[in-house]
Amino acid sequence: MKAESAPTRERPKILPSNPGKIGESRPRADGVPKVRGEFEYSSDLRVDGMLWGATLRSPHPHANIWSIDTAEAEDMPGVYSVLTHEDVPGRKVYGMEVPDQPVLAWEHVRYEGEPIAVVAADHPETARRALEKIAVDYEILDPITDPAEALREDTPKLHLSGNVLKEVHIKHGDVEATADVVVSGEYEVGMQDQAFLGPESGMAVPDGRGGVDLFISTQWLHIDRDQIAESLDLPPEDVRLTLSGVGGAFGGREDLSMQIHSCMLALDAGRPVKMMYNREESFYGHVHRHPCKMEYEHGADREGNLVYVKARLVFDGGAYASSSNAVCLNAGTFACGPYDVPNARIDSYMLYTNNPPCGAMRGFGAVQVCFAHETQMDKLANKLGMNPVELRLKNAMKPGDKFPFGQTVPEPAPVAEILERVENMPMPEEEEIIGRDLRRLPGGVSNVTRGEGVKRGVGYAVGYKNIGFSAGFDDYSTASIALSVEDGEPIIYVHTAAAEVGQGGVTLQAQISRTELGVENVAVLPADTRIGSAGSTSASRQSYVTGGAVKMACEAVRGKVFERVREEFGDEFGGELSMEDGSVLAGNRRIVALAELLENGGIEETVVYRHKPTYPLDENGQGDAHFQFAFAAHRAVVEVDEELGLVRVVEIATAQDVGKIMNPQSLEGQIQGGVAQGLGLALLEEIQMKDGKVQNASFTDYLLPTILDMPPVRMEVLELADPDSPYGLKGVGEPPTISSTPAIVAALRDATGRELNRVPVKPEQLAGIEGEPIRRAPQPGSRGPVADDLGSEA
Amino acid sequence: MKPYRYERAEDISGAISALADEPEGAFLGGGTNIVDLMKLGVSTPDVLVDVRRLMSDDIEETEDGGVRIGAAVPNSDLAADPTIRTRYPALSEALLSGASGQLRNMATTGGNFLQRTRCVYFQDTTTPCNKREPGSGCSALDGYNKNHAILGSSEHCVATHPSDMAVAMAALDAFVVTHGPNGERRIPIEELHRLPGDEPERDTILEHGELITAVELPPMGFSSNSKYRKVRERASYAFALVSVAAAMDVEDGVVRDVRVALGGVAHKPWRATKVEEALRGEPVSEENFRAAAEIELSEAEPLSENAYKVPLARNVMVRTLSDLSGEGR
Secondary structure (H helix, E strand, C coil), rough: CCCCCCCCCCCCCEEECCCCCCCCCCCCCCCHHHHCCCCEEEEHHCCCEEEEEEEEEECCCCCEEEEEEHHHHHCCCCCCEEEEHHCCCCEEEEEECCCEEECCCCCCEECCCCCEEEEECCHHHHHHHHHHHEEEEEEEEECCCCCCHHHCCCCCCCCCCCCEEEEEEEEEECCCCCCEEEEEEEEEEECCCCCCCCCCCEEEEECCCCEEEEECCCCEEEHHHHHHHHCCCCCCCHHEECCCCCCCCCCCCCCCHHHHHHHHHHHCCCCCCEEECHHHHHHHHEEEECCEEEEEEEEECCCCCCEEEEEEEEEECCCCCCCHHHHHHHHHHCCCCCCCCCCEEEEEEEEEECCEEECCCCCHHHHHHHHHHHHHHHHHHHCCCCCCHHHHHECCCCCCCCCCCCCCCCCCCCHHHHHHHHHHHHCCCCCCCHHHHCHHCCCHHCCCCCCCCCCEEEEEEEEEEEEECCCCCEEEEEEEEEEEECCCCCCEEECCCHHHHHHHHHHHHHHHHHHHHCCCCEECCCCCCCCCCCCCCCCHHHHHHHHHHHHHHHHHHHHHHHHHHHHCCCCCCCEHHHHHHHHEEEEEEEEEHHHCCCCCEEEEEEEECCCCCCCCCCCCCCEECCEEEEEEEEEEEEEEEECCCEEEEEEEEEEEEECCCCCHHHHHHHHHHHHHHHHHHHCCCCCCCCCCCCCCCCCCCCCCCCCCHHEEEEEEEEECCCCHHHCCCCCCCCCHCCCCCHHHHHHHHHHHHCCCEEEECCHHHHHHCCCCCCCCCCEEEEEEECCCCEEEEC | CCCCCCCCCCCCCHHHHHHHCCCCEEECCCCCCHHHHHHHCCCCCCCCECCCCCCCCCEEEEECCCCCEEEECCCHHHHHHHHHHHHHHHHHHHHHCCCCCHHHHHHHHHHHCCCCCCCHHHHHCCCCCCCCCCCCEEECCCCCCCEEEEECCHHHECCCCCCCHHHHHHHHCCCEEEEEEEEEEEEHHHHCCCCCCCCCCCCCCCCCCEEEEEEEEEECCCCCCCEEEECCCCCCCCCCCCEEEEEEECCCEEEEEEEEEEEECCCCCCCCCCHHHHHHHCCCCCCHHHHHHHHHHCCCCCCCCCCCHHHHHHHHHHHHHHHHCCCCC
């Protein structure tokens, strides 16, 4: 008999889903395999005879390339393929919105880590050594690393189109309005990383007929496929993608990483090629959250009614466009926060620089401005001598108000209600400091305080964001539902291309199908490109859009079932038809079991679901740009050790409107995870850049919150149905990240009285121990990380 | 990773001679640091001689009332040892504040002393670093240096030593016992690690092929009144911004004797002898502790991003000393 403890590896049992309808807590289908280490991530893929791909990346953030010599690498035993830009069969650039990013660099590199060549070899180590044999002749150029510098007229242009990637100007009401009480400030948000745990990986398999199959972790299969096909110069049907196990995404997998590279190598070598980044390479392999500098001015009357908001936002887009255009627009539209603002002038700029490309990350532009507008609201409350929650309540937007971008605030928009709820939730008990468990003191088990100098603070913030794709984007999802009979039991097969990235979508699709068709057995098929696009798993949109598609496909199947019932049994039932427990009912009366009705053939329906249209903004930044809005409020309680600058977040309280709770346990996970990411931005997480180079590309040096840093989250969830959405649901993934950061920082200000205009907040800022550096003169022979001499090297 | 040979020796002398003809060879203990560095291409040994099984993993009390710790004792065992916890609590606390549970299970006492710096430029083979590649320059001097040294650095290197354990050992007057090509020696911790000077590539005074086989903690009457405090940016699994290990003997409100060492501030565990000298025989008071700390830190030479470490080191010293003196607020 096989010992139970023997290590075994089998495909995760993700397909037969758990029972349960919508509204019920059901464990995620992928949960147990992930915890047990049995889940098959894309990094676990392997087939006999496969090769390993590796990527040569630029060590310089800005350089001209005079030559690339691959001869020596090609001659190495075990090397099957060495490819450069010359080998890209089709379009040499890619990009979701603006195709400006080279598949493999030619003539220029614009950021540190930009791919220049790829290699496939019989072993990862062979591939790595082959990279070392590729000689690149660089002419190193001064990097442009400050967006403000990039904006100046006399700065060299990084792209033919100039350095301004996008600007959005919103003019709302009287842009010259003045007010009695004015507060202003400058705010800054550092570069956060998605820090997903599963690095970029996938495997490309040539089909022997010129096409390729790619098994990949991504957020959006079809946009990947379209970009790959363009660059491979293949018709889309010859590029087939199947979603592989994804280890987190948070926006960082919306852009391509190794997709085109692995396909090129596989087609060239005629063998399957696996590529997998390590942690360091992953920092160069995906986009990050945009760093942003923001100048704000708020004007109000003496009673605290907002009169105007002026904001100037400058985002560092990095070297290539990614989804920066949409981030720039989003940030502009949400710059005033969820308040009724009669007059506003918002100028939002997105700049190209030689920093790493920035793009989608949970919150997508709303995170940066929320930190600024919420800090401004606290400042204003302070100046008015008002309670900060009272000021927010006074100005809270409500249905029927106008957003600064001209759209009417739809029903429901419970800004005041969620604020009142977080304010009224019980406060965490203030524990006696003497005798406290160390883990409940700032610094925790680092043992640094017995409570000396520990101060408590409380802060509030509220934020909002659009759900789904906006501003005229044709946002849709496709679902196929097949209802049939197997072994005498009805079973539903659900097929979509929606990427499960850890959000719980697979379980949700099964719950919706079960609810709609009253059939216990549901199998969710692997997501792939055999079916139409589901759009991206981002913008908190999949429950709404793919959920809507699954629901609609189920309704179509149900319609066909009822047709069949009427054909066989007439249409006099004395009650409405419904489906429950594997049967068709009329009222409470069972008409026929599905097993019987479908004996001679199942029913399959494929539908495309669209939400209501959105429209681009006009030249004054006005338009019905968004179709749904989600709101959350947070209250943070912190304790700060003022002498050492250490923080313990005691508790986060939050209220969020989700329209309809689809899976309570899954929702709780989303809210807690979002708070953790917001806490990380408030206190820890920042990619440190110097002269265009990443300084901390590891999880030793890029600090993520650990479980010991994470406080309990007290939550209240509202279910105010959106009349337009399936089941009334609202997207839930992003709001927890948006206002948790400013709430924590507000609490830190309350505790310390310090300004704190930049996140993440560092210990030295809290303790007022920043001090004056004694700068040494630069030493001979000690170059900084970037050579300032213009030379070329091989 | 560069290919290397893995060897096991029969005994300690075999291990030492195995490295004698291998100038690019290294000993392997718990492997928690060197294997990472090999993956990064920072360490490129030709041969690894596994010594873990050759050395004692015992913790024994010595006749003079001290404690002898085998070099192979895992960090987790040392931290949990009842003798250490009661008589040298600073050491136990220091060990528990380092790394993660899994790493502490693997890491050895001897190896802990020999961790290399976590300077990001040392770990990044694409950047100049005098410690990794002598003469190439120091990227941290004008780079990302918020975690770097404020004391005893040189124009060639501003890296810090990452160990928590070694800071406590320095405060507790520990010795390492080594065996090498030139026989056995007993080295005070204070002398084991070097300041960078113009040879930053050398972390310690150990010669090639010299192996730490044991650590000796001498008896110290007041070591039971000792503490380790570590300031770091998150609640676990982070290196110290600044840490302090201290032990104090107080009688009638007067400091009879005291030991203080700092971590995260220098290329070695920094024994704060000026603090010790200033406090011996003085009444315990927060003012005295502060004044003593400031004497030690008056020689600090902060870099562009780490000036905060000066007041931080002062504050955590004052607090730890106050706590040990019974004068804690």
